[in-house]
Structure formats: structure tokens, C-alpha cells
Amino acid sequence: MERELREAGALVVAGVDEVGRGAWAGPVVVGAAVSALGVPPTGLTDSKLLTAQRREELAPLVAEWTVAHAFGAASHEEIDALGMTAALRLAAVRALEALPVRPDAVVLDGSHDFLGDPWRVRTVVKGDRVCVGVAAASVLAKVHRDRLMAELGLDYPEFAFGDNAGYPSPVHQAALEERGPTPYHRMSWAYLDNLPRWRHLKRVRSVLEDAGQTALDF
Known part of the structure; x- marks a missing residue:
């Protein structure tokens, strides 16, 4: 895909993925x-298909390989x-x-272009399995966020x-029921509706009228 976009005149192609x-x-x-134009690290693919250990092993190789x-x-x-769509953008x-460097083209994982103008975007379903730039972004972003969390x-x-x-693992859900949300929890989300002791903390998301966005992202 990168080769196709470069042949069409996009000299700098960025793969983008979220986690x-x-x-x-x-x-x-x-x-x-x-x-990069060379052969990517062996095993580079969608981060969700890799174990945590393999992602950690691949991340420095991928970082070195990328331009x-x-x-x-x-x-x-x-x-x-803002809601998730605006937050993703x-x-x-x-x-x-x-x-x-500013990309001439962006390959975005999925079917929805949440980026929009002025970026030249190509959306690709399962892009992290068919586009090496998106796969690289997937692995690097996953390792980065896991360490942050x-x-x-x-x-x-x-x-x-x-x-x-x-993410809502059984341990996480049990801790929420017992202790309530931490300062890092998303307080507008529906999971709070199922926590009688804590549902009063749920926040109503603000509506961005100037962007035409509603509070129905979830």
C-alpha cells in the first residue's frame, strides 16, 4: 500500500492506529x-495478534526500522x-x-475517517494486517500505552x-465495585450505570455544537 501511494506522488506515507x-x-x-522501504521486522502484524512479550521484543526493532x-x-x-470521535482526532x-516530517498521505486503520481535512487519508479495514506502517503504529502505540497504564x-x-x-477485566470490575473509580477513569461511560454505589458520579458529556457533535458516541 505504501508503494502504491508513493507511486501516486505521496513521498511520505504515515500509518496510523489507535489503542x-x-x-x-x-x-x-x-x-x-x-x-521504511526495506524489509520490516519479522513477525510485524496487528498488535492484538501478538503476545505482550512479543510486542515488547518487536517494539525496539520496529522503532529502529521506521523512518x-x-x-x-x-x-x-x-x-x-469531547466524546470518543473528537478525542481520537x-x-x-x-x-x-x-x-x-509532515505526511503526504495517511493510512488509517478501520473504515471510518475520524481524521478528516486537511489530511489526505486512506482508510483500510484491518489495516494493521495489510499495511506495514499501520502495523508498526499498532505495535508501538500498544507498547507505549501499556507502559503508561x-x-x-x-x-x-x-x-x-x-x-x-x-480494560474491563474481572479484577478491574471487582475493584470498581468495591472501591469506585480512580482519578483515571472515564466518567461519562455506561459502565457506571451498572455500579449502584457509584453511578451518581457519572458525568454528562458536553456537546460540541460548533462541530455538530452529539453525546451519542457510545
């Missing part, structure tokens, strides 16, 4: 990676205030603008963020 969209706590992180890579994040507060723009979880060991990265 953390479905988590209950922590930021959503977007990785952007400009792939450039960067991360962008939208915090749990920004997700609550915010994180993606931060990642792309952190690259040392493990660090955030040091003060809240009962939630085991180092193991579940803020």
Missing part, C-alpha cells in the same frame, strides 16, 4: 509511523468532554504533528492496570 478506545480508564493513544514515529494522546478528561493530530496503576494496585491496561 485504548474500549478501555474504561486512561487515555486513548494514537501511533503514527512512517515506514519516524510519534504518539499522540487524548486524556480521559478530554474523552469525557485530537490524539491523531497530535501524533501526526509530532512527526519530524502500568505506571498510572502503581498507586492503584487493586485495579491491575499493569495487566489489563484499563
